[in-house]
Amino acid sequence: MPSITGWTRLEPRPRSADFALTLQARVRDPLWMLARQWQVGEFQGEDAGSPIATRLEMDVAPVNRYRPGSAEGISQPYDPRQIPLEALVERETVRSVEVIDLRFAAEAGLYFLRLLKAHNLDERYRTDYVAQYPLSDITELGAGLDVGSRRFLAVMRGRAPDGAALEADLRPALEAEPPTLPDEPAIDSIDAPAVLLAAREWLAWWDSFFFEPEMGQIAQRTAWVPERLEYQFSVSASEGEGELVLAAREYYEGTLDWYSFDVQRGTSLGGEPGPGVAQTLVQAVMPTGVDFDGMPSPRWWEFEDGRVDFGRVDAAPDDLARLLLLEFALVYGNDWLMIPVRLDVGSLCRVRSLVVTDTFGERVEVPASAQPADPTAAWGLFYLAELGRSLTQRIAPQEQVFFLAPSLATSVESPPVEDVLFIRDEMANLAWAIERKVQGPMERPIDRFEAYQEKQRQRETPEAPPAEGAVVAYHLATTVPDHWIPLVPVHVGTGQRAIALQRGAMLDPETGEAILAQGRILTPNQRLILEDEEVPRVGAQVTRSFQHARWTDGTSLLWAGRRKRAGRGEGSSGLHFDTI
Numbered sequence: 001m002p003s004i005t006g007w008t009r010l011e012p013r014p015r016s017a018d019f020a021l022t023l024q025a026r027v028r029d030p031l032w033m034l035a036r037q038w039q040v041g042e043f044q045g046e047d048a049g050s051p052i053a054t055r056l057e058m059d060v061a062p063v064n065r066y067r068p069g070s071a072e073g074i075s076q077p078y079d080p081r082q083i084p085l086e087a088l089v090e091r092e093t094v095r096s097v098e099v100i101d102l103r104f105a106a107e108a109g110l111y112f113l114r115l116l117k118a119h120n121l122d123e124r125y126r127t128d129y130v131a132q133y134p135l136s137d138i139t140e141l142g143a144g145l146d147v148g149s150r151r152f153l154a155v156m157r158g159r160a161p162d163g164a165a166l167e168a169d170l171r172p173a174l175e176a177e178p179p180t181l182p183d184e185p186a187i188d189s190i191d192a193p194a195v196l197l198a199a200r201e202w203l204a205w206w207d208s209f210f211f212e213p214e215m216g217q218i219a220q221r222t223a224w225v226p227e228r229l230e231y232q233f234s235v236s237a238s239e240g241e242g243e244l245v246l247a248a249r250e251y252y253e254g255t256l257d258w259y260s261f262d263v264q265r266g267t268s269l270g271g272e273p274g275p276g277v278a279q280t281l282v283q284a285v286m287p288t289g290v291d292f293d294g295m296p297s298p299r300w301w302e303f304e305d306g307r308v309d310f311g312r313v314d315a316a317p318d319d320l321a322r323l324l325l326l327e328f329a330l331v332y333g334n335d336w337l338m339i340p341v342r343l344d345v346g347s348l349c350r351v352r353s354l355v356v357t358d359t360f361g362e363r364v365e366v367p368a369s370a371q372p373a374d375p376t377a378a379w380g381l382f383y384l385a386e387l388g389r390s391l392t393q394r395i396a397p398q399e400q401v402f403f404l405a406p407s408l409a410t411s412v413e414s415p416p417v418e419d420v421l422f423i424r425d426e427m428a429n430l431a432w433a434i435e436r437k438v439q440g441p442m443e444r445p446i447d448r449f450e451a452y453q454e455k456q457r458q459r460e461t462p463e464a465p466p467a468e469g470a471v472v473a474y475h476l477a478t479t480v481p482d483h484w485i486p487l488v489p490v491h492v493g494t495g496q497r498a499i500a501l502q503r504g505a506m507l508d509p510e511t512g513e514a515i516l517a518q519g520r521i522l523t524p525n526q527r528l529i530l531e532d533e534e535v536p537r538v539g540a541q542v543t544r545s546f547q548h549a550r551w552t553d554g555t556s557l558l559w560a561g562r563r564k565r566a567g568r569g570e571g572s573s574g575l576h577f578d579t580i
Contacts, residue, residue: 049358051287054339057352061237061244061278062344063406065269068223068233075269078235080346080406084551085256087211087408089223089231089248090561092520094210095164102149103442106135106156108163108206115198121191128185133161133169146451149441167206170199211559226523227500229422229534229542229564235261236269237348239278243268244348246403247387252564256407263386263401280352287337287356295329345552346406368400411549417445417560418519418544422487422535423571431487431501431535432573438519439544448483448518455482459510475579480506482515484573485522487530501535503528520544521562539567 027033037043066078066088078088095101113129116122135157169182179196181187187195213222223233230252236245245268246261294308310329315322343349354366383400419437437445480486487501503522505514517524521542534540541564548558 049360049362051337051356051358053284053357054287055282055284055353055355055357056339056341057280057282057354058341059239059278059350059352060281060343061239061348063235063237063246063346063348065236065238065243066233067235067269069225070232075234075236081344081552082555083406084408084549084557085235085346085406086254086411086561087547087549087557087559089233089251089256090254090547091212091559092222092224092561093212094560095212101164101441101443102135102152102156103444105162105164106152106160108202109133109135109161109166111205112161112163112166112198112202115202116195119194119198121194121198124191125185125187125195129161129166130158132185133163133165134158135160135162146440146446148444152442163206167203170203174199174203209558211557224562226528227530227534229530229540231562234264234267234269235346237278244401245269246348246384252562254413254561254563256405258382258384258403258405260405261384261403263384265386265388283341285339287339290336290338292329343404345404347404349402349404350400351402408549408551411547414546414548415445416543416545417443418521419445420519420521420542421567422530422540422542423567423569424535424537424539425571425573425575427572428575430573430575431489432571433485433487433503433517433522434571435483435485435517435519435522449481452481452483472580476577478574478576478579479509480573480575482506482508485515485517487535489532490529492529499532501530501532503530536567538569539571541565541567 063080064078065075066085067073067075068089095104109129113122113126116125116129135153137153137157173180173182174196179200181192181196181199223231225232228250230250232247232249232251234245234247236243245264247264248256248260249262251260293305294310297303310326313322313326315326339354341349351368356364356366358364382402384403416437417439419435421434421436423432423434425432435448437447440446484506486504486506488504489499490502492498492500503517505516507513508515521544522528542562543565544560544562546558547561548556550556
């Protein structure tokens with residue numbers, strides 16, 4: 001049946017466009033307001049004053065020793081004001097005899113010619129140096145040279161000397177007493193001082209271009225652990241009563257901070273304790289309130305920052321992290337104070353005492369947050385854990401140490417020049433190291449999959465029609481792309497009961513020779529055994545790239561470092577045995 005629906009709409013109409021009375025927030029009944037304050041207990045406050053001054057006393061000691069690798073390594077002096085810790089740990093040899101770097105060799109040779117030109121000697125000796133130190137010929141580098149490197153050699157050969165060969169001859173001659181020049185090319189006696197000066201400038205530029213280990217000490221100064229695919233190192237600081245050692249056992253992210261280190265008791269890096277190494281700092285400052293976006297505003301009619309809406313945070317009853325965040329932001333947000341502390345990078349700090357003076361003149365000593373009698377004293381924010389200490393053991397106040405790591409705020413990272421993916425292959429009962437990219441002769445990455453595809457296209461021949469009565473072909477195993485390097489399980493350890501992964505090699509189906517790895521990550525020149533847990537089900541990805549950064553004193557550093565990330569899961573190589 002038909003129905004009639006009606007409603008009434010109420011709309012407010014302001015009589016004036018002036019909002020002054022509204023913004024004044026006038027109180028019409030102050031007695032009612034006072035009664036409400038008495039009812040909710042606002043008049044039962046404590047006589048608590050506001051902090052106006054603090055006195056902080058702490059012991060500070062800088063780290064002064066560094067040891068790469070495991071406990072068997074050799075330590076060396078370290079000054080955190082000169083070198084960031086990431087560059088010192090990650091650096092590796094970039095220029096070596098085994099690695100052919102055509103691009104840098106040509107650029108270094110051109111820079112030497114520019115130095116000769118600055119001394120007005122370019123026209124006289126350019127041809128002689130180019131002829132004496134020619135770039136490598138295409139035939140000398142083998143048929144495996146990529147197209148880009150071949151084009152680069154075709155353009156630069158005969159125009160620039162080989163900087164690597166030039167450095168090999170200039171260094172022993174300039175380090176002799178007295179410094180001399182190589183016999184070839186022949187230099188006139190009148191021009192010898194100018195050429196010698198240019199050679200010194202060029203060799204200093206050569207040494208400062210890359211930040212890499214000193215020659216002759218490479219094996220002792222590497223922190224990369226191949227069997228773990230990560231960096232391991234230790235630093236120490238000398239204190240009045242001894243030496244405190246901090247160990248970083250699993251560093252592979254590319255960024256160091258306090259949480260990368262653990263306190264290692266009972267060991268030493270060779271630092272000498274002394275009263276002058278550690279110092280006691282005392283500072284008296286005024287505390288300031290902690291401020292963050294969206295916090296409740298203490299002033300009347302002042303709106304909070306609308307970009308942060310804590311009311312829209314969806315937290316379940318068991319979501320403790322979000323609930324703690326909301327409680328801090330909405331309830332205790334204005335109860336936290338901050339004290340600025342100025343420390344040098346690379347400092348270990350122990351807080352002795354913190355005394356707070358309030359507006360009533362009372363002095364209160366604030367104890368440490370973690371006390372031995374406190375059941376939560378086994379953990380503390382910014383406190384360093386101790387190797388060998390269980391989670392239930394308490395942290396004594398004198399053992400609570402804060403480490404301001406000498407780490408970089410930011411750095412410029414190149415695209416990876418080497419990329420290796422570690423995966424599990426359950427069908428073949430193997431693990432694989434897939435070399436997706438390797439560094440080529442021109443410092444640029446070479447895609448090994450594309451190189452394999454190109455090699456396969458060159459090998460392809462038209463198939464002949466099967467003859468009558470052809471014999472069935474039997475294959476012991478199918479072929480695998482040459483950039484897939486097998487990791488074979490082997491028995492290691494005491495009693496040969498533990499399982500590890502040893503780098504193996506596949507055979508070339510045409511030549512019968514072993515296919516070796518080409519990149520540095522898989523260490524083709526030495527044996528490589530990985531711990532079995534380093535290749536999990538999800539896999540692992542290890543990359544190698546160049547890093548550039550500036551330190552606090554303006555020093556420019558360029559080095560090569562490695563990163564490890566999670567992989568992409570399991571994979572299949574297509575390897576099958578006993579096929580027809």
